[in-house]
Amino acid sequence: MSLVSRFLKKIKKKGQPSNNIIQSKEDINKLGQDYLKKAKGLAAQKKYFEALEELELGYNYIPNDEELRNLMDRVLYKIIQPLINDKKAAKAKEILLKYSHIDKGDATQSTLNNLSWACYSNREYAEALEYSLKGLELDNTDFYLYSNKGNALLGLNRYEEAIETFELAIKYAPEDFTIPLYGKGASLFNLERYEECEKVFKKYLQFKDNEDAYGYLIESFNSQGKHKEKIDFIDSILEKCYKDPWYHYKKGCSLTALSSYHAAMECFDEAIFLDKNYVGAYYSKCRIYCRFRIYDGAFEMLKKTLELDEGYKDFALEDGYLEEFVQFSEVKALLGGELDERKEA
DSSP states (O other): OOHHHHHHHHHHHTTOOOTTTOOSHHHHHHHHHHHHHHHHHHHHTTOHHHHHHHHHHHHTTOTTOHHHHHHHHHHHHHHHHHHHHTTOHHHHHHHHHHHSOGGGTOOOHHHHHHHHHHHHHTTOHHHHHHHHHHHHHHOTTOHHHHHHHHHHHHHTTOHHHHHHHHHHHHHHSOTTOOHHHHHHHHHHHHTTOHHHHHHHHHHHHHHOOOHHHHHHHHHHHHHTTOHHHHHHHHHHHHHHHTTOHHHHHHHHHHHHHTTOHHHHHHHHHHHHHHOTTOHHHHHHHHHHHHHTTOHHHHHHHHHHHHHHOTTHHHHHHHOGGGTTGGGSHHHHHHTTTHHHHHHHO
16 A cells, blocks of 8 residues: 555545645645654653654655664654663563564564563573574674673573674673673673683673672682682672672682681671571581581581571581581480481482
8 A cells, every 4th residue: 555545545444534735745745744853752751652643654654764664763762761671571562563663574673672682581482592682683793682681591591692692782881881791701601701700700800890790700710719809709799789798708709718717707797786587607607617626606506507497407407517416415406307218329
């Protein structure tokens, strides 16, 4: 159906005479431009939903107008970004599909990118991958689309493919665009390539502070047995993260590995001060008490540990630090006789 026919059909539906209303493509273009002009004004006032409705009406008449499509992409982004950030990705996806024209094969690169982002945020990884691939058919140098494709592959546990994709995003992106760096680092961590992961997150943190990145870097140090480097890094960020007991706990674990037991105890005490139910800190104190055969203290710490999480029974029964300690009858009773049952088995 031609643009003129489409317009005439719409007019007839409204019961309006058509013979003197529109007679040429120039008139259709003018009508589309009028909608575009109105949409610009609404967008400038941040009335994005109203602007979007005007743009959709304009699209019916000038679907190939670059200015209109670009404005529609920008307005859609303004609408869906806060929704995704507010964990309402399903609603963002619904809006994008309504205005994407994907059913007509006319979705823009930007819309496909945003659909991929919304699906990824909603844990619909296969669908996120599908939209990113469609977008890359339109532009195979778009680093946003490569980033979304990489995130989808990461969500699907396809880590090797994710790394290759994030590297393409890094290739085409500005140096300070950090999304693919983060994704590459997370993929490397999941493949237990900790030294490479460490390097990637060190570079990432040159551009952006991020507590999840802190966590990956700390665990990468830990998995390589780089306890001194791990402590130094935690000390460098501790002022910003002081109220989070996890950092004190992780520092205490490395101090324990380096046999700095007194300093480790101070870290575990600080973790407990910040969170009285921080179970790992109680268990770690139990281990250090056992190291010095202070069994009364060890018993109290193990008792508190098991009150918070009975799953630590298995750790206690396998822990070399507690090998002598678990032979005491009081400890056996605390562990529910599981030690004797294991010996019999």
